[in-house]
Amino acid sequence: QVQLIESGGALVQAGGSLRLSCTASQRTSSFYGMGWFRQAPGVEREFVAAIRSSDANTYYRHSVKGRFTISRDNAQNMVTLQMNSLKPEDTAVYFCAAARGWMLTTMSQYEYWGQGTQVTVSS
Secondary structure, three states: OOOEEEEOOOEEEOOOOEEEEEEEOOOHHHOOEEEEEEEOOOOOOEEEEEEEOOOOOEEEOHHHOOOEEEEEEHHHOEEEEEEOOOOHHHOEEEEEEEEOOOOOOOHHHEEEEOOOEEEEEEO
16 A cells, blocks of 8 residues: 655745655655645645656646646655745645546546645735
């Protein structure tokens, strides 16, 4: 069973930065891609960012483009999400996930999920 463990969530003021990390129990390169999703109270879980293993191509939801950066460290089996210029609407539980399928912006393509880490952005 693959385990994904997220860390780095915190309370931060608007305009601040956070760096989320996700460590996998097996090689992240063994998956088609890795992604980050988020879920705010009363809202469906939504795609945030993903990185494809074969070529490190990245994908972002429109509202985080230019502010968030997803990257990987295959040697450490780690994926990170650098979040800058945070806004109150970024407040959510952030989940790391590992995909077997190729549509990396789609939740159903992800087979393994972490427990989530809370990000709270105060105004």
